[in-house]
Amino acid sequence: MYRRTFTQLAAAAVALAAGAGMSLAQDTIRMGAAAPQTGPLAGGATVTHWPAVRLWVHQTNEAGGLQVGDRRMTIELVEYDDQTNPQQAIQAAQRLATQDQVDFMVAPYSTGMNLAAAPIFAQLGYPMITGTAVTDQQPALAQQFPNMFFVLGRTSVMAEDTAHVLVGMRDRGEIGNRVALVNVADAFGIEMAGISRGVLEENGFEIVYESSYPLGTQDLAPVIDGAKAATPDAFIAWSYPGDTFALTDQAIVQNFAPHVFFTAVATAFPGYAARFGDQIEGVMGMGGVNADDAAFQAFAEAHMEFAGQAPDYWASAATYATLEILGQAIEATGSIDRATVLAYLQDRSHEYETILGPVNFNENNDNERYWTVGQWQDGVFRGIAARGRDGAVAAELFDGWN
């Protein structure tokens, strides 16, 4: 009897305290983030996504928080592991919205998870500024989910620019026109290989070796052997992290050194340089940054100090920029009302100052200024091709694994 009364009292006290906490918590903005901490994409998210997100929260709070109207509001980050599972990503977003009642959410990591979570973000009315979603469906997606924004760029443009880098080098007489083209056999690899093949063939290149390999394959000696036997001038692989490492490793072992050696995802990771050292001088990869830009260098330094690891030379900065954009929209509106902030983001006349440089969104919620191809030069992965960004350096010939 007494016990029950006591329990009820205690419950009431807890509820009261929680209520009091809520009203006090008006000085903090609750941000939710669900992204892979386990599962197949955890490796990439650990390099690119989580440190950038946590760094932004940390730096914003160090600076006293965001200026929302006449108040300073600090950020509280609520993290969930989506296990690289689309279903989990959806549940986590729901939980963040209903259970944790977060004010805003960080977009998930990777194209697939962002596409999976897009409907629930739209349904719950959260702005979704993606830093790691690359697709060609932007116009359709923006129509269907007007709350979804894209910072990192388009796949077709990246595949095209990679091909155009080769065209440029061939036209300058630096390489011949024999290309070996391989890809990981999933949606990303197939699409990218298709687009780059189209551009190359239009420009009179000859595809002398072409193959795909299953997702997760790390035994790629036969692929490199086959490519080498075809004596190409350029080797292009639309690869994922594990196979990017394995292809490079095998190419070194078999001394396969065409004038252009390109691997896709993870080439821009600091771990790639850590693994292969100065052997990768001249290797090309997807993405890139303006490595000489002061804003990027400051970001890289802070990232190193905060997370104990360097950012990658591509999507780390874009992920950080998504939060800069969100923060600037919140400060500009002076409100943490999602609809107000979303309306501000949807007004295409606004421009945001980010570490990528100025960003604005076009009618497809698409950022049109981004890096497409990079190359390891003097131990730094520098952008060699970009849309609408300055600072691209000239592509160099790959002169072998030294």
Added chain:
Amino acid sequence: MFILITGLLLGGTYALIALGLNLQYGVARIMNLANGEMLVAGGFAAFWLYTAGQVNPVAALIVIAPVAFVANWLIYRFMLQPLVKRAKSRGALEVDSILATFGMSFAFVGIMTWAFGGGYFNYAFLAQPLEMFGSSYAQNRVVAFVLAVVIGGALWLWLTYSRVGLNLRAVAVNPASASLVGVDVRRASALAFALGGAVTATGGALVSMFFTLDASVGVLFTMKALIIIIMGGVGDVRGTIVAAVILGIAETAVARLVDPGLTLAAAYLLFLLVLLFKPAGLFGKARG
């Protein structure tokens, strides 16, 4: 020649991945779905010793194998033996152990993510070419292959000619009869499980020389190991090695001569053929 040697090297890798599970499943009757995580743990240990202490991964086995042996013995003793005791039949034990080790695999992933983070792990050790018959092969793969041969050979000799090995084989054939002729089934099972874990962790340490690992990648290895031991015949070391080598050569040949995209298809086709024509595996004996 390139295909043959590359295939052999790959087969050696596969044997390393599958030998431990074969002992665990064949003798201790534990279908260990956390096998891949144990492998990754061995790889992480090698990575850590190499990067933090500059310890050569092959030398590191002197530490990794005994630690894994003890850890697996403890896992068997405290987590799996209660299942063994209460299981009424072999089928019941298999179902229980699949569920238990499936859960364990998640726990291991969590622990490794917590301890090492979710990032990619690799390092360069003996990543130089070795010239043989006009082609180059990675030295680390050759070393791993040689050690796979040594480990596989030692296991086979030990199982075939030693007294304890005889006990293990007796348990593998029929636990009930083995205990009738004076074999301590419980001890033999614990030994087999612990030894299997040690072999798996050893395999992980060797594989980490040339594979990029992360905390969540274990399940891929578990799948591969399952195919190989079922192809080779449960409880037979020779079968595992032969199946691993066949698979390695077949995958390499298909990748080089037909299309790398068809390696998985080739592997599963072989698996299917073996199941159709030798349902108990290449070296398996039909059970009465």
